[in-house]
Amino acid sequence: MSADQPYGDKAMVPEGLQRRPTILMVDADARLRKLLRYHLRRHGCDVDEAESADGAATVLAAAPADVVLFDLGLVGDAGMDALRRIVELQRAGCVIVTASHARLEDAVRSLRAGAYDFVDKANGFEDLRLAIRNALESVDLRQAVQQLRAQLHERDEERFEHIIGRSVEMARVMKLARKVMDSDITVLLEGESGSGKELVARAIHFHGRKRERPFVTINCAAIPETLLETELFGHAKGAFTGAIAQRVGKFVEAHEGTLFLDEIGELSLGLQAKLLRVLQTGEIEPVGGRTASVNVRVISATNLDLGSAVQSGRFRADLYYRLAVFPIRLPPLRTRRDDIPPLVDFFIAKFARQEGKAIRGMAGNVLPRLLHYDWPGNVRELENMIYRAVVLTDDRILTLRDFPMFAVTAPQVGADNDPVAPPQPSLPRAAVPPAPPATPPLSLEEMESQAIRQALAATGGNYTRAAALLKIGRATLYRKSKKFGLQS
Ligand SMILES: Nc1ncnc2c1ncn2[C@@H]1O[C@H](COP(=O)(O)OP(=O)(O)OP(=O)(O)O)[C@@H](O)[C@H]1O
Ligand SMILES: [Mg+2]
Known part of the structure; x- marks a missing residue:
């Protein structure tokens, strides 16, 4: 780093910028443009040129630039008006005003007119290089913010759709x-x-x-x-x-x-x-x-x-x-069963994407079960059930085996040659189907979930009283009932 190049080790194009930036030079002096063009290209920029503000407006209309280098040339009102026009056209990028042997007054007026920076050409290329670097960093940040905003907005839109x-x-x-x-x-x-x-x-x-x-x-x-x-x-x-x-x-x-x-x-x-x-x-x-x-x-x-x-x-x-x-x-979901098929499709697609599985749909005998079930936990219960099935399955379609609640025997997770459970003669109407004779004893979690369900049913869904019945804290009850997807 030398004394006359205080930022000599910093590139003109910021590292974060993932593309070659475009600089538009607006200067009546063709010789100067040629010289600058050489430097800018050497520093990794694409360069467009215009002789006048009118020319610049035409160029900008066709191809936006990241930074416009605008030579004030005409000092006075005409120059300022032209500058305002360029700033207006250059909303997405920045305008750096250049002038030879500039007056402080010009600098102040330029910045007020919306210029990003003001550089006196008499100071040499180094000042300009630094101004361009700062401007490109600012443009990059602005674009990143815009992208994030757009994404956020999209997410909100999603919620509704x-x-x-x-x-x-x-x-x-x-x-x-x-x-x-x-x-x-x-x-x-x-x-x-x-x-x-x-x-x-x-x-x-x-x-x-x-x-x-x-x-x-x-x-x-x-x-x-x-x-x-x-x-x-x-x-x-x-x-x-x-x-x-x-x-x-x-x-x-x-x-x-x-x-x-x-x-x-x-x-x-x-x-x-x-x-x-x-x-x-x-x-x-x-x-x-x-x-x-x-x-x-x-x-x-x-x-x-x-x-x-x-x-x-x-x-x-x-x-x-x-x-x-x-x-x-x-x-409640049981009073609007028409919603079940589209919800099923929606959740399969969602969780298949999330789990990175290529699942196409369900075996024909599953939907009738889902349609007849009572869904005490409503859409959340359906969502959880599909989620479990998507995680369980080794197949491209979900079968009854992937829905332990509807299968005759408890599924052997990971056992590939398990037979698909035959359809049951009567469909379960309650949250917990009667345990088939060959089923192993309930797990601790299942017992817990049953106790919670009973307590909530007995108290008409009042957490404070149900928690008192179960002798646990209300917050704990809330957390657990949510986890089991069985509040109601
Ligand atoms: N119509 C629907 N379309 C898509 N997803 C739904 C729909 N209804 C509910 N869900 C999903 O079901 C789950 C439960 O929904 P939500 O949390 O809004 O229910 P809630 O009525 O607030 O339940 P709780 O009383 O238990 O808090 C969420 O994951 C939600 O995204
Ligand atoms: Mg809620």
């Missing part, structure tokens, strides 16, 4: 969801576990006008009661033992966006009162802290019958009416 359903019932749900997308109205999603409440909540947010704003989720059943208040509203530093630092609650995190209150039916009466206050006043009161205004769109979800929870005094009526301004009910 991936709500599968051709039944009349789902068409109705989607119609209602579309109606509330661009409004701030408070939505309550009701439906059994696994029926798609969160999927619809996300679709509403990510297709509404707040899609760029945060979507924040809080699961009232999965978080221990004692933590829920600070999770929701935050706490001040030193508000209680262990509150070492201030904590921002979910309401603040969701400011200007959407807060998704999942399993709202599990909220204690004490917190119901606090939530009601926030919804009424638009102000939160962090534990031990000062009140603050928040602007949050609330979507809540429940798999309980909130109406009867209100009747029995477990849920405040006034809060219920605040939350259920616009209720949308997700029908």
Whole structure:
């Protein structure tokens, strides 16, 4: 590195740029253009040339450049107007203004007109080289950000398109969801576990006008009661033992966006009162802290019958009416069996891709079983079942063997010559089919799953009471029932 070349070891084209950049030179001086062309090419750039701003506009219209080197030449208003035009045409790239023996005033005006940098030609090539390098880095970054944004947007789009359903019932749900997308109205999603409440909540947010704003989720059943208040509203530093630092609650995190209150039916009466206050006043009161205004769109979800929870005094009526301004009910899968075939196709394709398996479809005797089953765990149960089958199979089509629940004998994973189970005379209607005589004893997990199912059934799906029955924590119950895909 020599003193007169302070950045001599840095290339003009940044390493990260995966292509040869294009530089457009706009200069009336043909001799200078020739000289620069030589240098730029030697440094790994493609070069276009123009004598004037008009010529540059024509070139840019045909082929965008990463960087335009624009010689100010005509100092004064005409030069500035021409520069503005080029900057406008050069939105995706950068414009570097060059001038001979420039005045400070020209530099300032150029930058104000939208130029990326200003280089005095009298300083030699080195300054220009550095300016080009910086400009190319900036262009590269901008393009990367644009690509990421596009990908993110695509993912949001996917979420919506991936709500599968051709039944009349789902068409109705989607119609209602579309109606509330661009409004701030408070939505309550009701439906059994696994029926798609969160999927619809996300679709509403990510297709509404707040899609760029945060979507924040809080699961009232999965978080221990004692933590829920600070999770929701935050706490001040030193508000209680262990509150070492201030904590921002979910309401603040969701400011200007959407807060998704999942399993709202599990909220204690004490917190119901606090939530009601926030919804009424638009102000939160962090534990031990000062009140603050928040602007949050609330979507809540429940798999309980909130109406009867209100009747029995477990849920405040006034809060219920605040939350259920616009209720949308997700029908259970067993009442919209038309959705089963497209969901099956969708999940097979999804998991085959994910697992890198070339699976074409299912044997003909599988779909009738799936169509007649009751699906207490709804779409989540179907999704999990297909996932297991895709992982289990060694074949290009899924057979009954890959669905242990419907097979007569438990499958021998990995045994290739296992016979395909013959169709059963009667189709299972309950979540757990009667154990066939030759079946080995239930595994610990199966017993656990049965106990949980019974406790949830006995308490009408109330986690707090089911957890008390099972003598385990509510969060544990929630996690396990989710894992087994059998809440309801
Ligand atoms: N119509 C649908 N199309 C595609 N996937 C679906 C559909 N409905 C549900 N799913 C999938 O099923 C699973 C369960 O859905 P989701 O989490 O939205 O249910 P939920 O009603 O919120 O259940 P829970 O009450 O247990 O939280 C998710 O993986 C979701 O992507
Ligand atoms: Mg959910």
